[in-house]
Amino acid sequence: xxxxxxxxxxxxxxxxxxxxxxxxxxxxxxxxxxxxxxxxxxxxxxxxxxxxxxxxxxxxxxxxxxxxxxxxxxxxxxxxxxxxxxxxxxxxxxxxxxxxxxxxxxxxxxx
Amino acid sequence: xxxxxxxxxxxxxxxxxxxxxxxxxxxxxxxxxxxxxxxxxxxxxxxxxxxxxxxxxxxxxxxxxxxxxxxxxxxxxxxxxxxxxxxxxxxxxxxxxxxxxxxxxxxxxxxxxxxx
Numbered sequence: 001x002x003x004x005x006x007x008x009x010x011x012x013x014x015x016x017x018x019x020x021x022x023x024x025x026x027x028x029x030x031x032x033x034x035x036x037x038x039x040x041x042x043x044x045x046x047x048x049x050x051x052x053x054x055x056x057x058x059x060x061x062x063x064x065x066x067x068x069x070x071x072x073x074x075x076x077x078x079x080x081x082x083x084x085x086x087x088x089x090x091x092x093x094x095x096x097x098x099x100x101x102x103x104x105x106x107x108x109x110x111x
Numbered sequence: 112x113x114x115x116x117x118x119x120x121x122x123x124x125x126x127x128x129x130x131x132x133x134x135x136x137x138x139x140x141x142x143x144x145x146x147x148x149x150x151x152x153x154x155x156x157x158x159x160x161x162x163x164x165x166x167x168x169x170x171x172x173x174x175x176x177x178x179x180x181x182x183x184x185x186x187x188x189x190x191x192x193x194x195x196x197x198x199x200x201x202x203x204x205x206x207x208x209x210x211x212x213x214x215x216x217x218x219x220x221x222x223x224x225x226x227x
Contacts, residue, residue, distance in 0.1 A: 036218075041202070041221065041223060042220055042221060043115075043117075043204050043218040043219050043220040043221045044155070044204075044218045045218075046217075049215075089154060089155075093215075096214075097143065097208050097214045097215070097216060099157075099216060101154045101155050102154065103153070103154045104154050106152070
């Protein structure tokens with residue numbers, strides 16, 4: 001069964017600090033992995049997308065890594081801002097266009 | 112990039128009534144659209160997949176007679192919640208995929224449904 005697990009479930013950090021979110025996936029066959037940011041009451045917005053051959057992908061202050069051997073991914077947020085407060089969802093794409101969603105990490109950035 | 116819209120963004124309806132939610136792909140032809148439901152503090156749960164011109168495929172546990180999905184064109188899919196009950200209150204999100212999006216799913220902004 002395809003699964004995506006994220007940790008931690010929730011996280012509180014101070015503004016300006018860095019943080020790293022984790023994602024473990026068991027999706028086969030594996031096509032790609034995306035990290036999404038979802039603000040409360042909004043749809044998910046894609047931050048990064050990586051295939052099995054990519055190790056690192058950056059988007060501004062967001063840097064995602066992927067280890068296809070261990071089936072792990074991380075999302076690193078640098079110099080956090082209050083607007084980073086949101087849920088971050090790891091999503092793996094398998095066969096066709098079907099997606100497996102992680103449970104998300106709820107990040108709160110405090111001033 | 113691929114843009115997907117939903118209408119309305121929020122709706123309040125009385126128990127027993129029906130409500131329709133629209134999902135549109137604005138700049139590409141969506142051969143497949145997906146409908147998700149998201150309860151507070153939970154991740155998205157796939158309800159159904161619809162291909163243009165075909166009947167939707169529902170996930171296990173989703174009542175097809177309660178959640179009517181129509182995908183009559185390559186840019187529009189609708190979800191109708193029939194005889195809504197308070198437990199149907201949720202955040203409904205659609206996504207669309209097609210050749211132009213390299214068959215990646217692009218998500219709409221969601222519709223908040225509250226049934227009183």
